[in-house]
Amino acid sequence: MRGAVLYGPRDVRFEERDEPKIIKPTDAVIRISSACVCGSDLWPYRGIQPIVQPTPMGHEYCGTVEAVGREVRNIKPGQFVVGSFATSDNSCIICQHGYQSSCVQREFMSGAQSPFLRVPLADGTLVPTPDVPSEDLIPSLLTLSDVMGTGWFAADAANVKPGSTVAVVGDGAVGLLGVLSAKQMGAKRIIAMSRHASRQKLAREFGATDIVEERGEAGVERIKEMTKRIGADSVLECVGTQESMTQAINSTRPGGYIGYVGVPHGVSLDGEQLFFSHVHLHGGPAPVRRYLPELIKLVLNGKINPGKVFDLSLPLDQVAEGYRAMDERRAIKTLLRPNGTK
Numbered sequence: 308m309r310g311a312v313l314y315g316p317r318d319v320r321f322e323e324r325d326e327p328k329i330i331k332p333t334d335a336v337i338r339i340s341s342a343c344v345c346g347s348d349l350w351p352y353r354g355i356q357p358i359v360q361p362t363p364m365g366h367e368y369c370g371t372v373e374a375v376g377r378e379v380r381n382i383k384p385g386q387f388v389v390g391s392f393a394t395s396d397n398s399c400i401i402c403q404h405g406y407q408s409s410c411v412q413r414e415f416m417s418g419a420q421s422p423f424l425r426v427p428l429a430d431g432t433l434v435p436t437p438d439v440p441s442e443d444l445i446p447s448l449l450t451l452s453d454v455m456g457t458g459w460f461a462a463d464a465a466n467v468k469p470g471s472t473v474a475v476v477g478d479g480a481v482g483l484l485g486v487l488s489a490k491q492m493g494a495k496r497i498i499a500m501s502r503h504a505s506r507q508k509l510a511r512e513f514g515a516t517d518i519v520e521e522r523g524e525a526g527v528e529r530i531k532e533m534t535k536r537i538g539a540d541s542v543l544e545c546v547g548t549q550e551s552m553t554q555a556i557n558s559t560r561p562g563g564y565i566g567y568v569g570v571p572h573g574v575s576l577d578g579e580q581l582f583f584s585h586v587h588l589h590g591g592p593a594p595v596r597r598y599l600p601e602l603i604k605l606v607l608n609g610k611i612n613p614g615k616v617f618d619l620s621l622p623l624d625q626v627a628e629g630y631r632a633m634d635e636r637r638a639i640k641t642l643l644r645p646n647g648t649k
């Protein structure tokens with residue numbers, strides 16, 4: 308089979324790879340229905356996170372089970388499944404507390420930008436849908452694997468409740484789905500921070516009530532103006548830079564909550580400032596597996612349509628263009644279809 312492999316900065320190749328097989332008895336192999344490019348794939352793509360060897364790319368996936376190892380009990384060939392970007396046994400103490408993305412047996416997935424994928428710990432990582440879903444639901448189901456699950460975690464970690472005032476820092480796909488999540492959780496006011504017209508439009512479709520174009524200190528000042536100088540109850544930090552983190556902390560009211568899900572790059576926090584800000588900080592790699600059953604239901608019942616974040620759809624063999632379009636911010640998020648499908 309052929310799949311995406313990253314060789315170095317801005318060097319994604321679509322090339323021959325070994326077809327995945329069952330290696331451990333707890334594995335499954337799935338046929339990918341659709342894959343996509345994640346905002347976090349852009350860190351190594353841009354060379355900010357160095358690549359030491361050619362790396363098969365892609366960690367967001369859904370598809371049909373082709374084969375399972377002999378110890379797999381709940382997942383069966385022919386089922387349609389969605390899985391987390393981080394594997395989990397879903398049984399250790401950490402998993403029982405709902406933090407499957409820090410499972411004692413966790414591995415981070417890669418290689419999903421390919422026609423087939425091996426998924427370790429299949430029983431604890433994958434969640435089957437009740438039936439094989441219709442084609443039009445697949446983009447939304449795919450987002451649950453990471454980007455939607457991460458936006459949901461950001462809102463959950465930021466303690467979004469009915470009536471909350473929420474600010475979302477970052478207008479990438481995660482930030483936009485953070486808006487959708489906050490809306491679904493009953494937030495009254497949702498302020499999306501974005502200066503791009505197409506992203507503002509989608510933020511409003513997902514439930515944003517206000518848009519703030521300013522950034523940094525000016526952005527914080529706007530949030531203060533809009534909240535009687537108090538700050539937002541909940542702030543979703545969906546970027547991972549020093550500026551976005553500082554902006555998030557300074558936009559939160561004392562006693563408020565920050566859900567931070569942007570992978571931090573070069574972020575350091577001042578202890579004294581943090582102490583007097585009086586905020587709750589909760590973030591990390593999203594425990595997507597915890598949310599999958601609920602989010603699958605919301606998609607299948609038509610309550611949420613997170614697949615709208617895909618504004619570019621390409622056949623898998625054009626994966627390099629998919630990265631370029633996101634890197635140059637021509638696309639919010641790229642959907643990759645296996646070749647030969649529409």
Ligand SMILES: [Zn+2]
Binds near residue numbers: 407
């Ligand atoms: Zn576990």
